[in-house]
Amino acid sequence: MKIFISHSSKDKSLIDNFVDKILILGCGIDENEIFCTSIEGLGIKTGVDFRAHIKSNLLSSDYSFLFISDNYKESDICMNEMGASWVQDSVIVKPFIFPNISFDSIGTLYSVKQVAKLNDSSSLDDLFDELTAKYEIKKIISRWNKSKESFLDFIKFYSADDAINIRPSANDFFGQFVKENVSLSHLFLKCHPTLLDCKKIFNSEHYLKYFEYYCKLFANINESSYEPLYPNKKYFRITKTNTIELLSGINNIAGGMVTLANKGILNYDIDFYGIKFLENQNSEHGMSYNVFCYVNERWVFIPKPWR
Numbered sequence: 001m002k003i004f005i006s007h008s009s010k011d012k013s014l015i016d017n018f019v020d021k022i023l024i025l026g027c028g029i030d031e032n033e034i035f036c037t038s039i040e041g042l043g044i045k046t047g048v049d050f051r052a053h054i055k056s057n058l059l060s061s062d063y064s065f066l067f068i069s070d071n072y073k074e075s076d077i078c079m080n081e082m083g084a085s086w087v088q089d090s091v092i093v094k095p096f097i098f099p100n101i102s103f104d105s106i107g108t109l110y111s112v113k114q115v116a117k118l119n120d121s122s123s124l125d126d127l128f129d130e131l132t133a134k135y136e137i138k139k140i141i142s143r144w145n146k147s148k149e150s151f152l153d154f155i156k157f158y159s160a161d162d163a164i165n166i167r168p169s170a171n172d173f174f175g176q177f178v179k180e181n182v183s184l185s186h187l188f189l190k191c192h193p194t195l196l197d198c199k200k201i202f203n204s205e206h207y208l209k210y211f212e213y214y215c216k217l218f219a220n221i222n223e224s225s226y227e228p229l230y231p232n233k234k235y236f237r238i239t240k241t242n243t244i245e246l247l248s249g250i251n252n253i254a255g256g257m258v259t260l261a262n263k264g265i266l267n268y269d270i271d272f273y274g275i276k277f278l279e280n281q282n283s284e285h286g287m288s289y290n291v292f293c294y295v296n297e298r299w300v301f302i303p304k305p306w307r
Helices: 009-026 047-058 076-086 121-134 139-157 170-178 185-192 196-203 207-222 245-246 255-262
Strands: 003-006 063-068 092-097 234-241 271-276 285-294 298-301
Touching: 003 009, 003 076, 003 196, 003 234, 009 063, 009 076, 009 121, 009 139, 009 196, 063 076, 121 139, 139 185, 139 207, 170 185, 170 271, 185 207, 196 207, 196 285, 234 245, 245 255
Parallel strands: 003 063, 063 092
Antiparallel strands: 234 271, 271 285, 285 298
């Protein structure tokens, strides 16, 4: 591994976005050279387990990135992982703090020069320069700037509520879209599929192509302005299916989904949701958005994957 990611599992959506936009797309780091599984998710319960984890993952990396949030500081095992990173002479430690964390709150171990805010554009530029130089990766400045801005847009609307691992119901999630003074662009951007999301949804042959496709598509969403649904469309109708139903000929979303299922492009353990926003509860016609899924503890929007 080149880069070891130390983070709380409760901050997964933000860390996934950083890995996708900053490291993989922006800097050109191969996904297989990044260790990004939270220590809490590894089932580590004893000192022996922890030492084995450090030996097999951290010591074989060039960098240890520490993503320090309130969740991180409240986790004893995350703090132990932080300490283990600092005592390894062979590992370069890069601490990042969340926007709501102050420099003063992270202790005397760090100085301001050592720590970077995740939403600091110049610090991200420095990281890009350092990683591309160290690994002799060709700099593609236009791609970097677009990927960086996409990440900064995501973090701008990230809140502590996003870190709570409680799955919102489909009604609660889609209910956000019909609220007053809501930006549809911001809601869509929060549902940008990460590389790990695409890996969960699509088969091993196709997930990378889908990820690259959606990165381009969501860049256009970021630059677009959508008319609010409220007050003209205050109601919605949800349809749901899965790969097994699609293969059985049961489909209530779109015909293209059946084609994807028959070609083996869709993985089996995913539910797919279609949403139609309506003027009243009895309306037959409305504004449809297909398809949404709930994967990796977040709602994800994969617009018309059959295209």
